[in-house]
Amino acid sequence: MLPHRSRLSVLVFLAPPLLLFGGGVLLPIVQSLVLSFFEWDGITGLDFVGLENYRALLLHDDVFRTAFGNQLVYLVICLLLQVGGGLLVASLLMTITRGREVLKVLYLMPAVISTPAIALLFQRIYSFEPEGLVNTLLGAVGLDALARPWLSDVSTVLTAVSVPEGWRFLGLYTVILYAALLSVPRELEEAASLDGANAWQVFARIRFPHIMPVFVTTLIMATTYALRGFDIPFLLTNGGPGQASELVTTYMYKTAFTSGHYGSASAISVIIVLECLVAVGLILLVLRRKAD
Amino acid sequence: MTSAPLAPPVPAREAAPPAPGRRPPARRRRERPTGLRISRIVSRVLIAAVLVMQVYPFLWLLQTSLRDREDFAASNPFSIPTHLTLDNFSRAFEQGHLLRSILNSLIITGGACLLLVVCGMAGAYAIAVLGFRFSGLVRGLFLLGIVVPVQVALVPLFIDYSRIGMLDTHLSVMIPLAGFALPMALYLFLSFYSYIPRELYEAATLDGAGPYRIFARITLPMSWNTVVTVVMVNAIFIWNDFVFANTFILSEELKTIPLGLQDYVGAMGNTDWTATFAAVSITVTPLLLVFLVLNRAMIYGLESGASKG
Numbered sequence: 001m002l003p004h005r006s007r008l009s010v011l012v013f014l015a016p017p018l019l020l021f022g023g024g025v026l027l028p029i030v031q032s033l034v035l036s037f038f039e040w041d042g043i044t045g046l047d048f049v050g051l052e053n054y055r056a057l058l059l060h061d062d063v064f065r066t067a068f069g070n071q072l073v074y075l076v077i078c079l080l081l082q083v084g085g086g087l088l089v090a091s092l093l094m095t096i097t098r099g100r101e102v103l104k105v106l107y108l109m110p111a112v113i114s115t116p117a118i119a120l121l122f123q124r125i126y127s128f129e130p131e132g133l134v135n136t137l138l139g140a141v142g143l144d145a146l147a148r149p150w151l152s153d154v155s156t157v158l159t160a161v162s163v164p165e166g167w168r169f170l171g172l173y174t175v176i177l178y179a180a181l182l183s184v185p186r187e188l189e190e191a192a193s194l195d196g197a198n199a200w201q202v203f204a205r206i207r208f209p210h211i212m213p214v215f216v217t218t219l220i221m222a223t224t225y226a227l228r229g230f231d232i233p234f235l236l237t238n239g240g241p242g243q244a245s246e247l248v249t250t251y252m253y254k255t256a257f258t259s260g261h262y263g264s265a266s267a268i269s270v271i272i273v274l275e276c277l278v279a280v281g282l283i284l285l286v287l288r289r290k291a292d
Numbered sequence: 293m294t295s296a297p298l299a300p301p302v303p304a305r306e307a308a309p310p311a312p313g314r315r316p317p318a319r320r321r322r323e324r325p326t327g328l329r330i331s332r333i334v335s336r337v338l339i340a341a342v343l344v345m346q347v348y349p350f351l352w353l354l355q356t357s358l359r360d361r362e363d364f365a366a367s368n369p370f371s372i373p374t375h376l377t378l379d380n381f382s383r384a385f386e387q388g389h390l391l392r393s394i395l396n397s398l399i400i401t402g403g404a405c406l407l408l409v410v411c412g413m414a415g416a417y418a419i420a421v422l423g424f425r426f427s428g429l430v431r432g433l434f435l436l437g438i439v440v441p442v443q444v445a446l447v448p449l450f451i452d453y454s455r456i457g458m459l460d461t462h463l464s465v466m467i468p469l470a471g472f473a474l475p476m477a478l479y480l481f482l483s484f485y486s487y488i489p490r491e492l493y494e495a496a497t498l499d500g501a502g503p504y505r506i507f508a509r510i511t512l513p514m515s516w517n518t519v520v521t522v523v524m525v526n527a528i529f530i531w532n533d534f535v536f537a538n539t540f541i542l543s544e545e546l547k548t549i550p551l552g553l554q555d556y557v558g559a560m561g562n563t564d565w566t567a568t569f570a571a572v573s574i575t576v577t578p579l580l581l582v583f584l585v586l587n588r589a590m591i592y593g594l595e596s597g598a599s600k601g
Contacts, residue, residue: 009503010424017415017434017474020407024445024471025437031448042451089342095335103339105587107346112583114532116553117572121349124565133352171346172594179595199331220439228441231534235554249443256447257539269444276439 029273036267041260053267064268066243067251071227071275074162074247078226081166083219086173091203093178104178107171119235122164126150151237154244161233161245165226173218180214181207216287223283224276248272350576357381357570364566380570387564388571392545393552400465400548401531405523407470408477412522413515415474416481417507421493431482437475442468446539453540464540465548469530477522480593484518485511521593524586531579549575 036054039047057064089107093100110118125133128149135147150160184207192202208215230249233239239246239254248268256265356364357380359373384390415434419427445468453459488511496506534550541547553572583590 006503010418010422013414013418013422013503013507014424014430017411017418017478018430020411020467020471021434021437021474024449024467025440025474026433028445028448028452028468029440031452032444035448035451089339092335092339092342095332096339103343104591105584106343108583108587108591109350109580110346112528112532112580113350113576114550114553115534116550117353117576120553120568120572121353125349167345170342175591175594224439224441228443230443235534249441252443253446256450262447262451265447269441269447272441273444276441280439 032266032269032273035263036270038263040262042262047263049263053264054271057264057267057271063243063246063251064248067239067246067248070158070243070246071229071248073158074165074229074233075223075226077159077162078166078169078229079219079222081163082169082173082222082226083177083215085166085170086177086218087215089170089174090178090181091207093174094181100178104171104175107174109171110168111172113168115231116235118164118168119232122160122232122236123151126160128152152241154241157237157241157245161236162229164232164236165229168232169222169225173222176214176218177211180211184210212287216283219283219287220280223279227275227279228272248275350580353569353576354573356566357573359566361564361566380566381574383564383567384571384574387567388552389544389547390552390571390574393547393549394575396462396546397531397548397550399462400469400533400537401527403462404466404469404473404530405527407466408473408526409519409522411470411474412477412481413512413519415478416485417511419478420482420485421488421506421511422503434475434478437472438479440472442472442535445472446535450539459540460542460546462546465533465536468536469533473526473529477526480522481515481518484515488514517589520586520589524583524590525593528579528583528590 037048037050039049039053093103113121126149128135128147131139131147132150134150138144138147148156150156188206188210189202192206197205228249229247230253233245233247234250234253237245239250249272252265252268252272255261255268355373358376358378359380360375360377361380363373363375418424419431449464449468450459453464458464492510493506496510501509532550533548537548537551538554541551553568553575
């Protein structure tokens, strides 16, 4: 704390960030919360309905329920690819000695591409007619029978829209987890392998416990990002066919900007915030306790 | 002179990785020769497979954009093209409004990054250097923003903007983009400012410098590396933003690159894939080049952001 600081100077420095954060983030959150208790089509007056929006969504809205289930599947696929895949690739990078810096950069490349570009790309990768990459590869290994229009087949579309998101940030989590693995003291690993521990034991007993705090952070990041995942499913299928790839986020967007039910959409967005908070709370509760 | 030992952590951190690279492979090989050799081969194959997975789609994109339209339609789209053409690029420029959307993206990214850096720096300075009674509370409030999903702001901001006539402006996209990125930026500045020793400020105060002078003479000049990190990490996300731009921007003239690409497909009726991929290549390449040059700052930001969180 500086000794000669005036109240005014604190205010001068604090005002811009508070204004930006207040106006761009905090105020909208409060507004969403308030609006979620109203029925509003954006034109006529606000109509106070209490918890009716939430009740209707949770009890009577089949689309919302489907979307919620789909979002969980989306979450699991993203976590497997990003955190699971990231941990695997980071561990693999530890086994080589040259080219690790270059590989890190190349692995990160998909994170730089915008989501509409990724959506265009995957539209072609999944396409059936003309034959896309996935179907070509299946044909090449003699699995023609599995070839299908991945984005219009109800049974595959949800996985198909989840994978690009997982793929896109695999490199990101690899880089973060790799940095953490590097910080594990060499002496510990060497002592363990001298005592006859195999690679898996070194990982499970030494490395993983050591990187636990970073792992928890990446898990929180990946989970909250997946719970708000929107762009790629919205662009690839817009929730279709039917509601097969509808996520809570795409449903919220449609409820607001297609159907014009702003109150109900606000209730959904509040639920998305709650999902994130609950998920973070669960992760901390389960993993922190384990770590202690 | 004073800044030498405080040289911001970017180079120090980057210098670290090579050292632990030397593992004791010789000894291990003696212990379990065949098993280890196999596991080494497997791990290298996997590393290469992941590399192909992460890089190939991009190469395919470039290759398709250089391919003849008829050739692309007629043959297997994943075969190597027989001859290359720049035709698609001229069609991409003719039919879309690439330059205009690039300009819009530049304005929004520049503006949002400026807002973000100014607010992040000022906020971190007020919290970490000046200090005030409820600084812990304010810090917590900002950091809470890291987990808030952007969707929650869409409806209220849309309504607010249309009330005050700010809908469909560059600023309407910049504010939430910078606002939602602020917690992370503030955090990076806070953690960097904690490296600046108190004595430096005390000495400046004894010399009669006030809070503004100290900021301008000490804190700001030492912050540049962190500024680069903050800008690199966020510029990519801001440049690629789809959801805010898609919601708040309505007129053709203000469309950013991600929105412009969307248009493309509609305008060309899904048929002119090679021109579409040419447009995608044009919009991805500049960012990718910047990334390939400045990736150290970005990777550092990502690593430190997560490991200190």
